[in-house]
Amino acid sequence: MVESRVQKKPKERIKQAALDLFYYQGFHSTTVRQIAQRAGVNPAMISYYFKGKRGLLEQLMVQFYEEYFNVIEQHQADDMDQGQLTPYQRLLSTLSASFNYLFEHYQMTRFIYRELTIDSTLIREIMTVYLGKEKYYYITLLEELKQAGTLRSNDVEMITLQLLNTLYMPFLQPQMIRKVYYIEPHSDEFKQRYLEQLNFFVENCCR
Amino acid sequence: MVESRVQKKPKERIKQAALDLFYYQGFHSTTVRQIAQRAGVNPAMISYYFKGKRGLLEQLMVQFYEEYFNVIEQHQADDMDQGQLTPYQRLLSTLSASFNYLFEHYQMTRFIYRELTIDSTLIREIMTVYLGKEKYYYITLLEELKQAGTLRSNDVEMITLQLLNTLYMPFLQPQMIRKVYYIEPHSDEFKQRYLEQLNFFVENCCR
Known part of the structure; x- marks a missing residue:
């Protein structure tokens, strides 16, 4: 049969279908059969490409986080090249790069943080490594501020926790933003304001 | 039959059993039969006292939030009586009262925020009112600070959002605290540090 429309490759279609279904119904409620049906492929192809549902999730998350850390590292390298940035400016600039990336991948970010909150063992296993790596980047940046005598607190670990919590908030609690604050969390206006x-x-953490 | 041990009344036993099960398995995965079994009562008693699972949840949440708002209001009244507190001290003191209450009701708080995150329509309906009320208390306190010229930002709504997000964090992301920061989120040490x-x-939001 000849495809009449230009279509994405099966592997990409499977990944997008899985992400959509994981997002709407959660990982545990989604079956391989549903993913295959939505992607318009034979379920056997999911085994072939990804060795099943868990493999598919792992590949989605690896891809998401590899790209995320690339963005952060590339960003830090650029800042280094410029040379004249202060630790404070580097932190702000990295944070903004992180937020933009997460915001651009709204569906995936939201899915990950929701699954983390409902205490899914699977996600937790995969995530601990990535969250540890993200924490490391930010603790390093904040330690530089502390060394420079610019930080107002000595508890760098707690500030990092709070900073990252602030970064995740729009993806963790969109319902609260929407229903209690009447702001659309997925809008450009909110993004800018946040x-x-x-x-x-x-700014407030610094002298 | 004569009970050999002193036991709580059936209504209280049902509430505790429901909270335990909602906490461990979520609201949707818990059946009336399971609650009855755990509480050691006939399922018909749950209909009699609470008109089913939803009524039981509503009663648990009403009780939790009525008490929560009592704590906040009582606290604010006491502060008013003292007279000499600044808006800044009142905010700090209310926030600390909130945090202590949520921490003392760890299981219930954790259950509510988790359900909110997984986008349960039921919880959302009930919660919007309470979260709106909580927002109102804090926006009022922050507006007083703004009026006094002490606040560093004009976006009181966003600061309130961030402040409450910080308040909820230990209940929303205990796994991250435990697995990435290696701190036990349910310990007194963490409570104090947080x-x-x-x-x-x-402090940082204020001049």
Whole structure:
């Protein structure tokens, strides 16, 4: 049969179908059969490409986080090249890069944080490594601020925890933003306003 | 039959059993039969006292939030009586009362925020009212700070959002605290350290 429309490759279609279904119904409620049906492929192809549902999830998460850390590292390398940035400016600039990336991948970010919250063993196993790596990047940046005598607190670990919590908030609690604050968490307006708040938070942590 | 041990009344036993099961398996995965079995009562008693699972949840949440708002209001009344507290001290003192209450009701708080995150329509309906009320208390306190010219930002709504997000964090992301930061989120040590961070946040928002 000749495809009449230009279509994505089966592997990409499977990944997108899985992400959509994981997002709407959660990982545990999604079956391989549903993914295959949505992607328009034979279920056997999912075994072939990904060795099943868990493999598919792992590949989605690896891809998401590899790209995320690339963005952060590339960003830090650029900042280094410029040379004249202070630790404070580097932190702000990295934070903004993180937020933009997570915001651009709204569906995936939201899915991950929701699954983490409902205490899924599977996600937790995979995530601990990535969250540890993300923590490391930010603790390093904040330690630099502390060394420079610019940080107002000595508890760098707690500030990092709070900073990352602030970064995740729009993906963790969109319902609260929407229903209690009447702001659409997926809008450009919110993004802009929230980015200013992230900056405000960092500013306030510093002398 | 004569009970050999002193036992709680059936209504209280049902509430505790429901909370335990909602906490461990979520609201949707818990059946009336399971609650009855755990409480050691006939399932018909749950209909009689609570008109079913939803009524039981509503009663648990009403009780939790009525008590929560009583704590906040009583606290604010006491502060008013003292007379000499600044808006800044009132905010700190209310926040600490909130955090202590949520921490003392760890299981219930954790259950509510988890359900909110997984986008349960039921919880959302009930919660919007309570979260709106909580927001109102804090926006009022922060507006007083703004009026007094003490607040560093004009976006009181965003600061409130961030402040409450910081308040909820230990209940929303205990796994991250435990697995990535290696701190036990249910310990007194963490409570103390986190309370200091909450104060630090408020302090930083002010001139």
